[in-house]
Every structure is written in C-alpha cells, then in structure tokens.
Amino acid sequence: MFELPTPSLILDAEIVRRNLRRMADYTQAHGLALRPHTKTHKSRELGAMQLREGGAMGLTVAKIGEAKVMASITKDLLLAYPVVDPRRAEVAAHLARDVQLRVAIDSAAAAQALGAAAMAADSSIGILVDLDVGLHRTGVQTPQEALSLAQLVDSTAGLRLDGLFFFPGHLPAAPPKQIDALLALGAVLGETLELWSKSGLQAAIVSGGSTPSALNSHHIGHLTEIRPGTYIFNDMNCVHGGSARLEDCAARIVATVVSTAVPGQVVLDAGSKTLTSDLCGPAPTTGHGYIVEYPQAKIVKLSEEHAQVDVTQCNDRPQLGAQVTIVPNHICPCVNLQDQIYWLEPGKPPRAMPVDARGRVF
Amino acid sequence: MFELPTPSLILDAEIVRRNLRRMADYTQAHGLALRPHTKTHKSRELGAMQLREGGAMGLTVAKIGEAKVMASITKDLLLAYPVVDPRRAEVAAHLARDVQLRVAIDSAAAAQALGAAAMAADSSIGILVDLDVGLHRTGVQTPQEALSLAQLVDSTAGLRLDGLFFFPGHLPAAPPKQIDALLALGAVLGETLELWSKSGLQAAIVSGGSTPSALNSHHIGHLTEIRPGTYIFNDMNCVHGGSARLEDCAARIVATVVSTAVPGQVVLDAGSKTLTSDLCGPAPTTGHGYIVEYPQAKIVKLSEEHAQVDVTQCNDRPQLGAQVTIVPNHICPCVNLQDQIYWLEPGKPPRAMPVDARGRVF
Secondary structure, eight states: OOOSSEEEEEEHHHHHHHHHOOOOHHHHHHHHHOOBTTTTTTHHHHHHHHHHSOSSSSSESSSEEEEEETTTTTTTTESOOOOOOOHHHHHHHTTTSEEEEEEESSHHOOOOOOOHHHHTTOOOOOEEEEOSSSSSSBBSSHHHHHHHHHHHHHTTTTEEEEEEEEOOSSSOOOOOOHHHHHHHHHHHHHHHHHHHTTTTOOSEEEEEEEEEGGGGGGGSTTOOOOOOOGGTTTTHHHHHSSSSGGGGGOOOEEEEEEEOSSTEEEEEEHHHHHOOOOTTTTTTTTTEEEEETOOTTTEEEEEEEEEEEEOOSSOOOOOOEEEEEOSSSHHHHHHOSEEEEEEETTTTTOOOEEEHHHHHHO | SSSSSSEEEEEHHHHHHHHHHHHHHHHTTOEEOOBBBBTTTTOHHHHHHHHHHHHSSSSSSSSSSHHHHHTTTOEEEEEEEEOHHHHHHHHHHTTTTTTTTEEEEHHHHHHHHHHHHHHHHHHHHEEEEOOOOOOOSSSBBSSSHHHHHHHHHTSTEEEEEEEEOOOOSSSSSSSSSSHHHHHHHHHHHEEEHHHHHTOOOOOEEEEEOHHHHHHGGEEEEEEOOOOOGGTTTTTTHHHHTTOGGGGGEEEEEEEEEEEOOSSSSEEEEHHHHHHHHHOOOOOOTTOOOOOOOOTEEEEEEOOOOOOEEEEESSSOOEEEEEEEEEEEEEEHHTTOOOOEEEEEEESOOOEEOOOOOTTTTO
16 A cells, blocks of 8 residues: 555645644634644654644743754744753753743752753743643642742742743543633633732743643633644544544554464554554553554554454455554654654655654753 | 663663573573574664673564664574565565575465565575464464465475474463463474474474563473563563562663652653553553662653652652652563663763664664
C-alpha cells in the first residue's frame, strides 16, 4: 500500500491542516491566544506550520532540550515544566537571552534557581505560577499559595511575573459535565486573580487548556491562552473521549502482517516499541489501537516488536504480508519513538520529516 | 548526585560485567551456545563486550535495521523475526552477502520471499523454523507443520535449513513449575526433530531461551543455543519474577524531584516517555518502577514527562531538586527511548554510550 519500511508513522497532510484550521478559527473567534504544545509532534516543520497557518502566536514545550530546538522557529516559548535544578535553570537562562522564555513553576526553589540563573546569564525569565486546579500533579494548592509565590517571583531579580498557569487534564471528557467543570475552574482562577490584584499584582497571561477541552475553553473565565498539543493529530483517546472523530485522526502507524501461524490471529510488526503500552484512557478495554482497514480486529497483546491481533470477529482477514494502518491510543509517545515521520500529500509519495526535538534531554 | 542532565539512563559497569559473566559461565558449563538478544541494549559497544568477554558466539536482533548495525561487530547474526515482505527480504539478502545471517520464520511466504531475495542478491540465508511452544504469538503450530516448512526451506534455492527456533516467553517465572514446563518443551522439540530426522532433515541449531528461564535452559532437551536479552541489565520484571535480585539490576533512570506541591506526593521528571507505561508483569500493582533510595515510595501515575510518586509511606522523603534512581519495570523499551546511555565505572565520571541501533527500522 505504502512504499515505506514498516513500522512507520504517516501523517495525512489534509487532516493535519484541517485540525490546525479548526483550532485557529476557534481561538480567533473567542479572542484566545493559541500556544500549541509541541510535545506531540516535536517537529520544527510542524511547529512552523502552526505558527504560519495555524493561528499560533508562540509554542509550548515540555523539556529544555525541546525549547532549544523550537527556539529556531519562534521567539516566544513557554516551558510548561517546573525548573528547580541549577543545570536546567542555567540552560533556560541562556536561552532567555535569545527568545522570550516563560516557565511555569510551583515552588520557591524554582523561583530562586531561575532568578539566580537569569542574573548570571544577564537575561530575564517570565514566570507563570502553576495552580493545581484538580489534577493533583503539579501546582500550588490554593489561591493564597499562588499569591505567595507570585509575590516571591515579583520580588526576585531576573524574573518577571507574567501570569497564571494550569493544566486541566482531569476534566470530564465531554459536555455537559465538562462545561460545569470549566465554569468552576474559571471561578478558582478569578478568586486567585482577585487576590493578586488586591496585592497589586497582575496576570497578563492566564494559560490553560488541553486538547479534550480545548474547543470549550471559552467557558473558562479569565483565560487568555490555550496550549493544546494532541489536536494536530488526534488519536483514539480523543475519539473515545469525544473531542475528535476517527476522520480527524491524522497520524497512523503503517504495519505489516508478519505472521498468521496462530489460528484466529494475525501478528503485526508494531509492538510496544512502536505503539507504546498506553491503553486508551476513556476506553481501556479497546486494545492497543484501532486498525482502520479491519474495524472488527482487536490488538489484544503487544510485545516489543509484535502486535497480536484477534481477527476472529473479522469477516475479511488481513493476509500475510499485507499492510494495515493503526490509529494509536495515544499519539504523543508514539511520535517520540520515531526518528522520522512521513508526510503524505494527496497523490504524492511519502516525504520523511525529522522528529527534531525527540531525544533532547537538554 | 550524578553530573548528568535528567532523566538519563545509567549503567553500573560492574553489575553489567557480573551479569555477562554469570551467563557466560552457565552456558559454558552446560555446553550451550550463547547468542544474546541485542534488542535490550541496541549498543555496538555492549554487543562487542558480549562477544569479547561475555561468552557470546554471535548476536540476535529483532529488526533488519538492528542487524545492519550489529553486522559491524559480528559476522554471525540471527534475525529473530519473521520476514515476509519483499523489501525486508531484499535488505536481509544483501546483508547475507557480508555476514552469516539466519532468520526465524513460520510461513511458506517467508521462505519464498527470502529465497527469491537471496537468489537475486547471490547470497544464502540460513533458516530456523519457528515452532510455537505455547506463547501463541508466532510459530508453526505442530511438529508436522514444522516438518512441512522445513521441507519447503530445504527445497528452496537461496535458503539453507539450519534448525529449529522457539520463544518460551510464556513459561512460569520460577521453579519448580518452570522446570516441569522446560522438560515438557524439550519433549515437543524431540518429537519435531524426530519427524525431521525420519525425513532426512537435520537441525544443526535448536535455538530458544529468554532471560527468565535462561539459567534453567539445561532442562530443555535438544537445545543448542539460548538468546537471552534482558540478562545484561535485568529489571523489576526479573526481580519480581525471581530470575534476578535487585543488586543484579545494572540499569537505572536518574531523575530529579521537580515538584513537591501536592501533599504526600513528589513529582519526578521521568514519565512514560522515559519509563514507558509497561507495568511489572509478575507484580502489576507495584507501580511504574522501583525507587532505590526510597523503597517505600510508589510511582503511582505517569504522564509523558511526570512521575507522580506517593511518599506517604516514606519515613524520609526526597527533597525538591534531589536526584533519585529508578529501576524500571521493563528495561528494554526504556533504553529504546534514549539516544545515549551512561556507563559508570567506579570512581569515574559517567561516559555517554550511543544507543546505536535504536530508531533503525531498515
């Protein structure tokens, strides 16, 4: 089907552009800034496309190594990850000489490390105070704690208090419960900002949003920007969660049927080193991805380079040597396993695109 | 603790050497050939060490791209993976001009594809017939089917029938049940080889063995070689399965505590893009790896770059900014996420070692 070695990851160019356009239109319509999270694609070319035609005003990264790569395509970066160790702070501070770098933090130690590094590097780092709005992963725990940290940042040389940050990764997948949660979230933000305001502090930026709730972000009061990542490709998490349809999934793994020896089963050359072991969050019993050409097939078991597929429910079974395409459960860590991914324009051969920022720790 | 960016993967040189020595001594004592599976380390340097001081007479690979890399350090390679598509067969056949390449297959289509490619490349490929001994992943289903495929291989130009192959990945983790299973397995091999013998076919090689049962391989009748991979590093699967002790685990992830904002929890910078989502097979409720310095801590949840660690049971808790080291549940896919890993000799600074064969599809 595809003139590609397998397993490979292919991107449907038209679906990518449609996904970018949808988010660009949405954020424009609601007056929200869009700062896509590049952890999903780790590609300079796709990041540049988000900036050029996807309505993005800057980019979000998870690692300082990703920031260094993306600094070649934008001067406006948010490191959505706490920096507490001097090594990382030093790299961040040096980067902040060339780009407008912001970092989301949740501790005094992070403020001190970044401030000291910025002073040493003669740069300035923008800080967003990370507020835990219910995921309980990172983030200060109360509006009062957010105020204390904001005050510390405001008084720390080398730092600039730019605003508030949160990650709503815990929200109900779909309306109406999601809307209620977004409204409640806005109230907490409002409470926090009021405390800041009373203390003479302003939040120029209030940054939140992830793909599942991205298109309902206008229900979050006080929000100024969103940072969806997965939306550029979508995946089975999005489909089962309700934020995308199958036809919105731009990324697939191309795999080959390498064995049909066991009755009722075919084996594909896409194992956990290709699809990852991530189950589908909203539908954990659906197996390890969705085989587009054989919807009744179920990927029941992965080893490192093998996917065992139960084909007993298929009217028509994939033949030995045939290619199939799989929409992964979670696309972000799948891209992270590839050195290059393949861009497919209609009627053209696949074009290799490097995953520039993968493997970049620092 | 370590002068390294985090998250990084470190190797204790002394433990690696001890692990290699143990397997070398075992195979030598029992007259078994040792052909380590390089999927675990994907490193030319470590493969060369296995050949030079680890008793290995050749190497095993999972992908044709790995075979090309390892061909630079040995002329004796087994591709433990079916090859059915013409593209992969062509690469294999070209490689077989330079090295003695064997491939394990379970279908007539694979024999035909490899035979045709070998003829076109003017090379010869050794074939091991893959017999399913109970894992039900790949492999012909009966001794009779093994005979039929062996006969086809024997009569296919470009191919050389070299023997029998199996993967005992389904065996009980520990004796005494494991020993019973190994004895039963030997009986099936014997039945198959007797059928071959009656038809005038010989198996110069009978290749099996994986790390959990490797040191009991002498209980498998007719076996000539084993292909353990994980034994070079070991991991929590090995520890909980009983094939290794914690002090035999040579590979750890070095991570930094990046947040302590949520009460009772610390967050490490090693998420599913570092530790993978693989649970521990023999102990799936133990979380996402073992933190050596804080045995009472439990890695309860991973996101891509965050590990959420429950520290409520710890007398002493890791401080913000501190480094910890983690023994992963499953080391092989963790190595596969790194571009380089760090070799630690006592008293010396960590030395970067490239993971040469990762990302090599073809």
